[in-house]
Amino acid sequence: MHTQTLFDSSYSLWMTDPEVAFSSWLASQNIKKDSIEVYCWMWGKFCRWMAEHNYRLDTLEKDQLGQFINEEELVKKQGYRYVRLIERVYLRINSLPDAPRNTINPAKDAAKNRLAIGKDAPMGFFSVEDRRRLALIVETGQVDDGGGKGKTGKSLKGEAGIWKRERDLALLGMFLGGGLKVHEVNGLTISCILNAETIALPYDPKARGSDAIDGAGAGTFEHQVKLEPFAVLALQRWLHQRSLNTEGNVLFPSSTKGAAMDPSSIFRRIQRLLLEAGLDQINGARSCCQTLRNCFAATHLDRETPAGEIAQLMGFVDVVTVERVRFAYEQWKKGK
Structure with a gap:
């Protein structure tokens, strides 16, 4: 050598x-x-x-x-x-x-x-119609489960009060309307909000595979995310609610005391929202944060957003990852 x-x-x-x-x-x-x-x-x-x-x-x-x-x-x-x-x-x-x-x-x-047929399960997505319905839920705070009451029959409004409801809807907006990962959302602070629609993600030197070039694990790097309009509205409602009685600088705390949420709690809150919307295991897509992130990419692929722009929005190291998501999305559409 x-x-x-x-x-x-x-x-x-x-x-x-x-x-x-x-x-x-x-x-x-x-x-x-x-x-x-x-x-x-x-x-x-x-x-x-x-x-x-x-x-x-x-x-x-x-x-x-x-x-x-x-x-x-x-x-x-x-x-x-x-x-x-x-x-x-x-x-x-x-x-x-x-x-x-x-x-x-x-x-x-x-x-x-x-990526499509390896050991891991294929990427999951929600349909365009389901994504629009979820976006409306995030935007308005009202659950439309497609005609029924979802799996629990409970309303978001009565589950944990206005504070948790607005926080959880804003969380859902971060994944579906921003394409963020759980650890990215968990690390956000008030100072990460650049303006009404732009979130800056801090660089995480501990992200797995941050220096990998062989695909052992593509890490995240510092980048900015432009939120979808429905996510912007949910974030604005949450910021107003948060400003009333919440301590600390964590953007999505576990309580009004200001401590950061545990990642497992974020998973559970998102799954609860999807369950109540009747979107658990629909079309083979798991009701989880990663599926929502996949949907953010799918929305941009449907719009024919340039691959380089999608890579920047989602924090991909290079555009080849976008092409893999595109391939997985096409395979999902063929098989759904």
Whole structure:
């Protein structure tokens, strides 16, 4: 493995000496030293295999990636990490100024298929109609369960009082109308509100996989979220209610004393709202915060929002993650 640091801005360098180009690329990334060593070892192994078979990056095909995984006897998880690493290398190569137009990424389809039919359950979504109904609930505070009283028959208004009702509806708005994750919502403070519709998420150095480039876990990074109008209205109602008698700076506290909510409590509150709206396990989608986050992405995909913009809104490291969500959404629509 070459150790000198060079600029990797040349397409021809990637084709003639991919190990040197890879080392140069990693040197420009904010990645821990031990992670760099692992990635260089993985990439070196793949490059040596390509050399043995007289393959090059500009002629490599998807089936040949499968050949590599089979010949090296990589188990499923190991093979997937290689595919994700190779996929990101091609994203870098294809972004270079002198890269040929319409260049291929042979690892792209393999990574998509792993996401859709891998060990984890497929991504869940709510239909457009159900998303609109949920948005109306968030906006107005009134539960419309589609004709019945949902599973519990209880109203939100009588469950825990106005304070909890407005907080929980605003929480629902953060997921469905902002695409946030539970740990992101749990870390919000009043100072994160930039204006009526914009939330700034603080950088979380402990986020799993924040420096990963092989897909071991895409982390979040500091970014801003533009809330959907219905979520803005719910947040404004909650801020008014919160200002009356709530201590501290936590945006969504567990009580008026101001302590942060436990993540499990957030899960339960969201599930309760979805249950009362009659949206538990509907169309195979789990009634959880992640499904609502998926729905936020689906709404933007339906609007044909540019992938780069979706990536920024949701805190994705790169746009390839948006393409995976798009693939999962298309598969869900076919199977629902």
